Amino acid sequence: MRIRAQVAMVMNLDKCIGCHTCSVTCKQTWTNREGTEYVWFNNVETKPGIGYPKHYEDQDRWKGGWKLDTKGRLVLRGGGRAKRLSRIFANPDLPAIDDYYEPATFDKDILVNAPAGLKDTPVKQPYSKLTGEPMSIEWGANWEDSLGGDSGKDDPNFRNMVEKVTFEFEKTFMFHLPRICEHCLNPACVSACPSGAMYKREEDGIVLVDQDRCRGWRMCVSACPYKKVYVNHATGKAEKCTLCFPRIEAGQPTICSETCVGRLRYLGILWYDEEAVLAAASVPEEELLDAQRAVFLDPFDPDVQRAAREAGHPEEWIEAAKASPVWKLISEYRIALPLHPEYRTLPMVWYVPPLSPVLDAAGAAGRDDTNADDIFHTIDDLRIPVAYLASLFTAGDTAAAGGVLMKLAAMRAYMRARTLDGTVAQELLDGIGMTGAQVEAMYRLLAIAKYDERYVIPAAHRGQAAALEELGGCSLDGEGGPGMGGGGRVPVTIASRRNP
Template identity: 65%
Template sequence: MNLDKCIGCHTCSVTCKQTWTNRAGMEYVWFNNVETRPGQGYPRTYEDQERWKGGWTRKSNGRLALRSGSRLKNLATIFASPTLPGIDDYYEPWTYDYRTLTDAPLQEHTPVARPKSLISGRDMAIRWSANWDDNLAGAPELANDDPVLRKVSDKVKLEFEQSFMFYLPRICEHCLNPSCAAACPAGAIYKRNEDGIVLVDQDRCRGWRKCVTACPYKKIYFNHRTGKAEKCTFCYPRIEVGMPTVCAETCVGRLRYLGLVFYDMDAVLPAASVEDEHELLDAQRHLILDPEDPEVIRSAEKEGIPHDWIEAARRSPVHSLINEYRVALPLHPEYRTMPMVWYIPPLSPVVDAVSETGEDAENRNNLFAASESLRIPVEYLAELFTAGDTGPVNDSLQRLAAMRSYMRDINLGRETDEEIPRSVGMDGESIHRMYRLLALAKYEDRYVIPPAHAEQAHSLEAFAAGCSLDTEGGPGMGGPGAGGSSRGGPVTGGKVSLPTPRVRRPEDGE
């Protein structure tokens, strides 16, 4: 996700909502949401792992352990987990009583459509939502509770009113080392071998919600109508036929890239277990194999990976942005889950800051100096993407600044300065390729998704049997949810309302 392009329109969130969670019991759920940063996020302060106990922690012997506790502790608290977000941490979903407007009789005063809770059906006062921090609304009063902001220096906090904001779209990270799967007592969460998508088997799920606690990104939700956990499916029915996810397909800013990468499964645990948190980024980059390496190609062929998948890996924009251009960074690598949604940090605040001084914002000397001196962009972004290490963030911003300066000379017909790409360890050709990918990429360049093969159909069908599409009229079908009630009406008390069987009486006849 290229954060320089996100305009915070929430189109991705709305289309995902309409496709996957527009059902009773899921009113509060957003598989895709867009947060304003700095801000508390959704659910509130989800990044505070001292409170929520998500992700992994490294023990003194070098082994990883769930932050939520040992297997014995999880079993002991299986019926009452003490570290679950409440509905107030997410937000109590509501609708408006529009019937009052449409059915009200003629009267002196204009009728008002009051907010009604979608959980209880009663009148409510709206005090929080999935993006209450939108455009830093209420800052600094609200933003001071941002767990990431609390980690940066006191000087940055005191001068926060001089800061900037940016948008952070979030979905499930589909981690290589998912803590949610490790914490599930029923073994209902699994990572598909064929494409790495993490799914919840709805048949095996028992609703113990240990996965909610263990996920440090809090991207698993509890459906209080069905008693099951649900999460982003990465739109796997679309991926299987070579189509991008709904959020990517509908993204107005064209900031999302999807691609296939090869990685060494045996190296995941050692990479996640490195002692220094600042080394986690490089450890994860080394996990992703070079698809141009003949040895990697031979190994892929030996494993039975189809030729068109190998070609797709060679054309993958994700691999290019992570390992070739090295501008993409993972979200909170210190959680040690090896997240697979990567972000290109925003350069625009740097450019805006230079422009406000009256200087040439596209001049590389101005841009390079600004990206190093701005306090919030580097330190705050480093807490988000590199466990506080400002080096990789600066490197990414410098490369983006170099691309902007170098390409301006080309677009204006001026002689290029080859010292610009050399100063960031690149050459003119690679700068030009990165520019085409980030600024001009067409649909087929942004989404390189090989479709599933017919010979994989049996395994795909077997894996999909217990997933969220399992119920008639289920997610995205527009009909009744798995609990049997239609969407749109109030849900009473969080109880599961199953259809009442009709009892045949003698007077009914045949």
């Protein structure tokens, strides 16, 4: 066993109101420079929808992530090393600016300085921030905000269920999906980079770009199935979410977490076995969720704690892993799910799926949304939303997605009964296989957890301070941009060693 620490995030989608505060603060902190006008390290999508960039989930088109070849070996979907090198100067699997959007600005002076008494109201003309020419705005990073309507019909997740879906106004459903870089355990971007500029930090698993080594080949953009690697068109270098590593090193949450209005984000430490990553990414699709969960190690296991100490991890990190809300939501309560595990990158940003469509449907069907049988039957009958959520989070396993919804619905009903008359709904506990204490602890974490319960990030250990210093600064306005530096990296992912 080769034990490593990973900073991971969980988002509770039931609490996301789609305000985009996380996107704005991230934009102002990291991508407010020339060359990054179209770049959003954090964006909030409305689902169903085609996302940003357009159709990023359609891997038949973009060839992102990993797949199993005919011999059951894990290979990049975009092809082996020889194929990638053969087209290094002409990579066809890249989103164009129209797939992102052409950023615009406005001449506000025409409004401020308009003379009094004009017959017609002055209008701001949008100008392209790329060319400076007048333009017509036709798309944007949050163009589908709060729609879930006509554009949802083109959502790649509906590919296998389109005949079942009707988008009548009173029947449609939608929810908000915030997205950042997944900082994967098996990152395709790292394996695809010809110059070795992409790397995964050894001390905390954050995936970064060494700006000095980046040559702008853009293979990382193609290989990332989440399309969360961007090219700065001013420098020609790749840039991506840094998980706010300067803040993480100081024991502080990411800026998107700090400013989240809905308090839906959780940050913590996970222990994982690096030697188990390749096997977990190589199982059949129906086993991916369980295999990825099995990579994480129990922080309360004495053997795991001993292995962490022997590997040189500080005691502070061992204690932080035991208090990690991410561990609780993913492995103890088992209600958090990865985004598209079928990409086989082992993403480290997980989601608690939204419950609202289930309770709404129970009421619409004349059922009691506090009754265990009525709730469970509603979830079982609600094929469209559960199948859709399964397409997003469980590689199509509706039973796994439905099981999470049952836990969340049972938690609400149980806590309602406890609050109203103090009764213990034992049938609900039996239905989900949890104790009353576990349900109440899960409720506290999801609903009323305080700041230090949601963000359990140990500051960088003093013994690591010198090594972290060498990773470079976090300059935002310099030529290097964010993520500069190349020391202290995991040399190469296990899977990439097997990639032909």
